[in-house]
Amino acid sequence: MKIDDVKVAKGPLVTASANEVDALEAKLWLTFPEGYREYVARLGEGYLNSVRIYPPWRIEKELQAWRRRVAQYWFWDEGPQILPQERGVECVCVGDTLGGDELVFHPSRPDRLFVLPRDAFEVFEAGADLLSAVEWMLTPGNLIGEDEDDEDEGPTDEGLIFEAFDSRLIERDEDDEDEAPVDDPPGGSMDDLIDVARVWADRHRLREIAERCIAEDAPKAKRGAKATRQCEALVFDTEKPGEYDLGYMAIYKLIDEKTEKAAGSVVFRWSEGSYGATFG
Numbered sequence: 001m002k003i004d005d006v007k008v009a010k011g012p013l014v015t016a017s018a019n020e021v022d023a024l025e026a027k028l029w030l031t032f033p034e035g036y037r038e039y040v041a042r043l044g045e046g047y048l049n050s051v052r053i054y055p056p057w058r059i060e061k062e063l064q065a066w067r068r069r070v071a072q073y074w075f076w077d078e079g080p081q082i083l084p085q086e087r088g089v090e091c092v093c094v095g096d097t098l099g100g101d102e103l104v105f106h107p108s109r110p111d112r113l114f115v116l117p118r119d120a121f122e123v124f125e126a127g128a129d130l131l132s133a134v135e136w137m138l139t140p141g142n143l144i145g146e147d148e149d150d151e152d153e154g155p156t157d158e159g160l161i162f163e164a165f166d167s168r169l170i171e172r173d174e175d176d177e178d179e180a181p182v183d184d185p186p187g188g189s190m191d192d193l194i195d196v197a198r199v200w201a202d203r204h205r206l207r208e209i210a211e212r213c214i215a216e217d218a219p220k221a222k223r224g225a226k227a228t229r230q231c232e233a234l235v236f237d238t239e240k241p242g243e244y245d246l247g248y249m250a251i252y253k254l255i256d257e258k259t260e261k262a263a264g265s266v267v268f269r270w271s272e273g274s275y276g277a278t279f280g
Contacts, residue, residue: 082123251266
């Protein structure tokens with residue numbers, strides 16, 4: 001892939017300067033993959049077909065939150081272990097796709113870019129430089145354009161089409177134009193709420209109950225499968241406005257112990273006085 005082959009369909013371009021890239025490299029103590037500087041300097045922020053590469057300001061803003069998320073929800077344990085979890089959570093996310101696949105690299109190896117796919121449980125190696133990785137992501141059969149319903153997501157007949165945008169410009173509803181941003185009060189941030197929910201679930205021994213229930217029922221539903229928790233949440237069930245029943249839900253991935261491949265999933269639900277697991 002060559003940047004000269006890209007046609008800009010929507011501008012103006014929102015590019016990043018060499019100084020902005022230098023400043024972020026110095027702050028994060030890393031070097032970006034080859035091709036990143038050229039890409040953000042010539043094209044900048046926007047969609048190349050359905051791939052978008054993050055400019056320095058977006059990487060800096062979202063890096064810590066992204067690392068917390070993948071540390072808590074790491075799904076890519078199948079296939080060759082080219083990027084184990086302990087290294088994956090140290091990576092930098094430099095782009096994504098409309099389908100939710102993410103392009104990352106480890107600071108110690110900027111010459112290897114990986115994709116964390118939304119719809120698969122293994123890591124894919126995309127290339128040794130940014131442009132090769134973008135080309136790999138746009139190649140039908142790799143990630144984008146695999147399904148007939150997604151034909152409009154891959155490269156078009158017109159080739160590589162770029163549409164610029166600026167993520168720093170936050171769109172607001174007309175009714176909210178005069179409202180200033182409101183900071184979360186102490187104890188009210190997303191991280192605070194997650195910590196409180198975790199303490200509540202531990203106090204009621206809900207993880208223990210979930211794992212005991214699944215251990216008892218898994219052999220009956222999926223012989224030879226091992227359950228691994230993927231995510232959990234507190235949920236509110238309501239039948240009448242203003243009347244809520246607090247519940248707990250956890251989703252597990254089932255792994256065949258012989259083949260080490262995904263064998264299905266199971267959803268555990270708990271509400272006051274009852275609980276159960278549903279296998280899929």
